[in-house]
Amino acid sequence: MEINFTKYQGTGNDFILLDNRELKYSALTKSQIEFLCNRRFGIGADGLMLIEKMDGFDFKMVYYNLDGNVSSMCGNGGRCITKFAKQLGIVDGKAMFFAIDGAHEAIINDNGYVELKMNNIIKIERLGNDFILNTGSPHYVQYVHDLNNYNVYLEGKKIRNSKPFAETGINVNFIEIINDVLYVRTYERGVEDETYSCGTGVVASAIVASMGQFVFGAEINVSTKGGSLKVSFDKINNQNFENIWLKGHANKVFEGVVFI
Numbered sequence: 001m002e003i004n005f006t007k008y009q010g011t012g013n014d015f016i017l018l019d020n021r022e023l024k025y026s027a028l029t030k031s032q033i034e035f036l037c038n039r040r041f042g043i044g045a046d047g048l049m050l051i052e053k054m055d056g057f058d059f060k061m062v063y064y065n066l067d068g069n070v071s072s073m074c075g076n077g078g079r080c081i082t083k084f085a086k087q088l089g090i091v092d093g094k095a096m097f098f099a100i101d102g103a104h105e106a107i108i109n110d111n112g113y114v115e116l117k118m119n120n121i122i123k124i125e126r127l128g129n130d131f132i133l134n135t136g137s138p139h140y141v142q143y144v145h146d147l148n149n150y151n152v153y154l155e156g157k158k159i160r161n162s163k164p165f166a167e168t169g170i171n172v173n174f175i176e177i178i179n180d181v182l183y184v185r186t187y188e189r190g191v192e193d194e195t196y197s198c199g200t201g202v203v204a205s206a207i208v209a210s211m212g213q214f215v216f217g218a219e220i221n222v223s224t225k226g227g228s229l230k231v232s233f234d235k236i237n238n239q240n241f242e243n244i245w246l247k248g249h250a251n252k253v254f255e256g257v258v259f260i
């Protein structure tokens with residue numbers, strides 16, 4: 001099979017993007033997706049996305065983790081696929097697309113930023129000093145000290161594989177606030193490693209950070225291993241958050257043809 005692909009990245013979270021509007025790539029298998037995402041033998045990416053047609057929407061987003069399994073919502077992926085849709089001429093400055101967790105609005109700004117509207121949060125669970133919430137994907141958020149030197153892989157893997165989460169998995173975010181900036185590092189399920197950035201994890205972390213005594217402005221500045229993002233929302237109370245937006249750059253890296 002000949003595959004025409006484009007690779008995008010959003011704060012280091014990288015994706016293989018395929019135009020599947022004519023259903024050319026619908027027969028891709030789990031092992032083939034895993035091969036394409038492999039950084040040694042394939043193209044290399046944190047995940048693979050198909051852009052497809054869907055009535056009532058500009059497009060449909062179908063996302064697979066690098067292990068070849070269908071994944072829950074990916075925030076950085078949503079921003080990247082919006083830019084890809086513009087490249088294909090499907091959308092211009094705005095988009096309305098459908099993902100696994102429902103409808104999403106996206107805006108492509110003149111400065112290259114892509115703003116992605118996320119689903120409302122209606123429940124946050126407290127587990128000791130830690131938090132569990134779903135921002136399109138399930139997330140565990142924990143405050144730590146000296147995040148820069150923290151063993152995210154080891155500690156994230158422990159939590160992700162602990163008894164409550166072992167079967168379905170959970171993404172684990174470690175956070176620290178320094179000089180009005182929220183720092184986030186994430187261990188992602190499906191990738192089973194630390195990624196350079198996780199959009200839904202950044203949103204979950206920003207919401208948790210806003211629940212404390214620290215007062216942020218209209219936008220929360222977030223620093224990840226792969227770069228900076230911004231998050232804004234309307235806080236109804238410590239369980240309900242609406243009008244949630246994830247904002248940041250989404251850039252085309254390269255395009256090509258691969259044979260499998």
